[in-house]
Amino acid sequence: MSSLAETRILNIEKIRDEFPVLHQLVNGKPLVYLDNAATSQKPKRVIKALTDFYECYNANIHRGIHTLAEKATKAYEETRLAMQQFIHAKHIEEIIFTRGVTESINLVAATYGRAFLKEGDEVIISGLEHHSNIVPWQIICDEKKASLKIIPITEIGEMDLDVYSKLLSSRTKIVAVNHASNSLGTINPIKEVITLAHNFGAVVLIDGAQSSAHLEIDVQDIDCDFYCISSHKMYGPTGTGILYGKKNLLERMPPYMGGGEMIKDVTFAKTTFNEIPYKFEAGTPNIADVIALHEAVNFIKELGKENIAAHESELLQYASEKLSNLPSVRLVGTSKNKVSVQSFVIEGIHHFDVGQMLDTRGIAVRTGHHCTQPLMERFGIEGTVRASFAVYNTKAEIDLLMEGLQRVISFMNNK
Amino acid sequence: MSGDLKKLYSEIIKAHNETPFHFEKRDSASHTIKAYNPICGDRFEIFIDNHPGKINEVHFHGFGCAISKASTSVLTKSLVGKMPDEAIALCSTFLDFINKKLPDNTLNLQDDFQAFIGVHDFPERYDCATLSWREMKKFLESNKKNQ
Numbered sequence: 001m002s003s004l005a006e007t008r009i010l011n012i013e014k015i016r017d018e019f020p021v022l023h024q025l026v027n028g029k030p031l032v033y034l035d036n037a038a039t040s041q042k043p044k045r046v047i048k049a050l051t052d053f054y055e056c057y058n059a060n061i062h063r064g065i066h067t068l069a070e071k072a073t074k075a076y077e078e079t080r081l082a083m084q085q086f087i088h089a090k091h092i093e094e095i096i097f098t099r100g101v102t103e104s105i106n107l108v109a110a111t112y113g114r115a116f117l118k119e120g121d122e123v124i125i126s127g128l129e130h131h132s133n134i135v136p137w138q139i140i141c142d143e144k145k146a147s148l149k150i151i152p153i154t155e156i157g158e159m160d161l162d163v164y165s166k167l168l169s170s171r172t173k174i175v176a177v178n179h180a181s182n183s184l185g186t187i188n189p190i191k192e193v194i195t196l197a198h199n200f201g202a203v204v205l206i207d208g209a210q211s212s213a214h215l216e217i218d219v220q221d222i223d224c225d226f227y228c229i230s231s232h233k234m235y236g237p238t239g240t241g242i243l244y245g246k247k248n249l250l251e252r253m254p255p256y257m258g259g260g261e262m263i264k265d266v267t268f269a270k271t272t273f274n275e276i277p278y279k280f281e282a283g284t285p286n287i288a289d290v291i292a293l294h295e296a297v298n299f300i301k302e303l304g305k306e307n308i309a310a311h312e313s314e315l316l317q318y319a320s321e322k323l324s325n326l327p328s329v330r331l332v333g334t335s336k337n338k339v340s341v342q343s344f345v346i347e348g349i350h351h352f353d354v355g356q357m358l359d360t361r362g363i364a365v366r367t368g369h370h371c372t373q374p375l376m377e378r379f380g381i382e383g384t385v386r387a388s389f390a391v392y393n394t395k396a397e398i399d400l401l402m403e404g405l406q407r408v409i410s411f412m413n414n415k
Numbered sequence: 416m417s418g419d420l421k422k423l424y425s426e427i428i429k430a431h432n433e434t435p436f437h438f439e440k441r442d443s444a445s446h447t448i449k450a451y452n453p454i455c456g457d458r459f460e461i462f463i464d465n466h467p468g469k470i471n472e473v474h475f476h477g478f479g480c481a482i483s484k485a486s487t488s489v490l491t492k493s494l495v496g497k498m499p500d501e502a503i504a505l506c507s508t509f510l511d512f513i514n515k516k517l518p519d520n521t522l523n524l525q526d527d528f529q530a531f532i533g534v535h536d537f538p539e540r541y542d543c544a545t546l547s548w549r550e551m552k553k554f555l556e557s558n559k560k561n562q
Contacts, residue, residue: 027417348433352455352480353424356537360417369456382456382478411416412481414429 010307016392018043018299029362032397037182037210037341037388038366039232043299046236049292060284062261076287079294080277083242086297087227088218091247096277097285100241101209102132104228105176107243107280108205109136111253112226113174119145122171124202126151126159127378128181128188131371133207137176151177153378157184157333165196172202179211183370183386184333185316185341187215191222198223203249209233213300213390214309214339219244235390236296237289243280250276257282308391312340315389319398326402328409332384343370343384346405349412351385357408363401422533423540424481427526431485436492437474444474446558450487450550452542457483459547461491470497475547482534482543489527490547499555506552513544 016022019041024031033041053075059068061076084092098104113136117123123137127150141148149172151164159177168175175197180187194204203225208217213234219227226249230241245253255262255273259282264272273279300308320342323329328347346354355367368383369376376383387401416424444462451458457479464472473491478484490509494502511517512524513534534544 350478350480350484352457352543353482356423356540357416357420360420368454373456376456382458407416411420411424412429 008307008310010303010311010391012311012392012394015303018045019392020044020047022392026362026364027360032361032363032400034387034389034393034397034401035364035366036390036393037185037233037370037386039238040213040235040390041392042237043235043295045295045299046292049295050237050288053288053291058288061287062278072287072291075291075294076285079290079297082294082297083229086212086217086301087229087244088220089244090220093276094244094247094250096243096245096250096280097290098228098241098243098280099239099286100230100232101207101228102230104226104241104243105133105205105207106136107256108176108226108245109140111256111280112203112249113137113140113144115252115254117141117144117146117173120171121146121173122149122167122169123147123174123176124149124151124164124167124172124197125175126164126177126188127153128157128159128184128186128375129176129178129372130182130207130209131373133176133178133205134374137174146173150374153375156335157181157186158335158337159186159188159193161189161192161196164193168196168200168202170200172197172200174205175202176205176207178207178209179215179217180339180341181333181372181375182210182341183372183375183384184335184343185210185338185388186333186335187211187337187339190224194222194224210339210341214305214312216305225249231289231293231296234296235299236293240286240289240293247276250280255279255282259283261285303391311391312389312393315393315395315398316340316342318395319387319389319401322398322402323405326405326409329405332379332381340389341386342388343386345381345384346409349408351383353412354385354405354408357411358401358404361400361404361407363404365401419533419536423537425530425533427530428481428485428533431488431527432481435475435484435488437472438476438488439474440476441472441474444472446554448547448550448554450477450547452479452483452546455480455543457543457546459483459487461487461547461551463494468498470494470499470502479546480543482531482540483546486531486544487547489530490551492527493525494551499559503552503555503559506548506555509548510545510552513541513548 057068057071059072061073152160205226206224208229212229227244232238262282332343351367366386441462446463448461459477462474473494
């Protein structure tokens with residue numbers, strides 16, 4: 001793989017060979033997988049890391065003295081180090097393994113939120129958020145009698161920062177926004193969002209679900225307080241991810257779940273909690289998937305995020321241009337600053353029907369509200385068709401998408 | 416398009432989708448039945464105007480895929496003029512047809528029911544075809560109990 005990173009222009013055919021799932025027929029047609037914002041496919045090295053673990057050194061971690069346990073513990077902790085470097089965290093103990101972004105956000109809402117929010121406080125999120133960055137805040141605000149404020153979204157799908165700066169006040173305690181929108185692809189100006197929030201003493205959580213495979217992440221540079229990542233959106237396995245939190249905050253937060261690993265000393269009278277990160281990692285974690293995530297990080301590192309981003313933005317531009325040339329197609333989300341996601345609607349044809357018809361041609365896209373119902377409401381639509389691209393996608397696949405869409409339009413219009 | 420798709424999106428379904436029957440809001444209706452699928456976002460309201468003992472007028476409005484919209488349109492059209500028991504029986508027939516619970520001999524089904532036979536090849540579309548019919552049957556049955 002290392003040879004791939006030597007050239008700026010990536011050898012996409014060689015990369016595709018790394019992904020066994022791509023080489024199959026779906027409904028008799030070669031698979032065109034354009035649902036990467038939902039989950040990306042996994043390279044062989046990630047799959048191999050999973051089978052290696054189960055075939056060679058499956059053991060529970062941190063508690064065993066035997067060889068397999070030591071090997072498993074070492075591999076697990078090496079992923080923590082890899083993730084620390086991946087996001088440029090200052091301290092390794094600032095990396096907590098969770099099931100993914102949803103759990104990471106819930107963890108912060110349920111611990112930091114429960115400990116520090118008071119009646120009358122405010123939490124700010126944006127109109128671009130996934131339900132997983134809305135509902136946990138609604139739950140904790142309801143419990144604490146705090147209120148939830150929403151940054152409105154402009155016609156092209158960007159946050160209205162003027163309104164945001166007016167929403168901020170001494171009552172603002174938490175701001176939670178995504179780095180990139182899963183529905184529209186918009187890359188948000190998070191550094192500015194964070195600086196403005198810090199002026200009022202609020203902490204900022206960034207949902208990095210859609211950015212980790214595409215954008216450079218430097219948590220010290222942007223100075224966020226929390227950053228959340230899901231492994232499965234960055235070529236890693238499902239069921240794991242991380243919460244990054246600043247050390248001084250994590251230390252002040254109460255634990256999330258009680259159980260093994262998160263304790264120092266237990267008596268029936270009193271329990272002393274473990275140090276971070278273990279304080280937040282109760283129970284046997286998802287060891288195999290955490291270990292395999294390391295390979296996903298290596299895969300991205302070796303290709304170079306900037307090279308991945310360059311290829312993907314070429315695909316995005318190609319697709320957006322072709323789509324906007326189709327007469328009955330309207331693009332939803334047209335910010336100039338986007339990750340490789342394009343949502344669209346076709347006049348008079350429901351997104352679900354489009355998805356179904358494309359599927360019969362082997363083309364996988366996502367249809368629906370993408371877990372962003374308030375955002376759909378903002379645009380006065382029930383849902384969109386969303387094509388999202390990864391490093392292994394090609395312009396030829398986008399051509400197949402266009403051909404498929406043209407067929408859908410003429411079929412439904414009886415032409 | 417493949418043969419399966421042409422069967423799924425039959426001409427009758429496409430026609431109902433494009434020009435649905437009695438597609439308008441009726442705020443003055445005696446009953447409004449809501450059919451909503453939170454997974455895909457399909458959302459319809461069906462408005463019923465009753466004369467004593469008989470369904471007099473039916474209208475519907477809302478948003479959904481071609482299959483769910485056409486099926487709601489066929490439902491709306493089918494219920495006009497029916498007695499409640501007839502309407503319940505009709506709902507049962509349609510639901511049983513989609514769920515493959517009818518005996519093989521379904522040739523005597525009305526054409527706009529038959530038009531949905533393509534759904535049998537796409538189990539993921541059962542919910543689309545049956546959404547409004549399920550809600551309607553539930554409503555008619557509970558309405559009957561309360562009388």
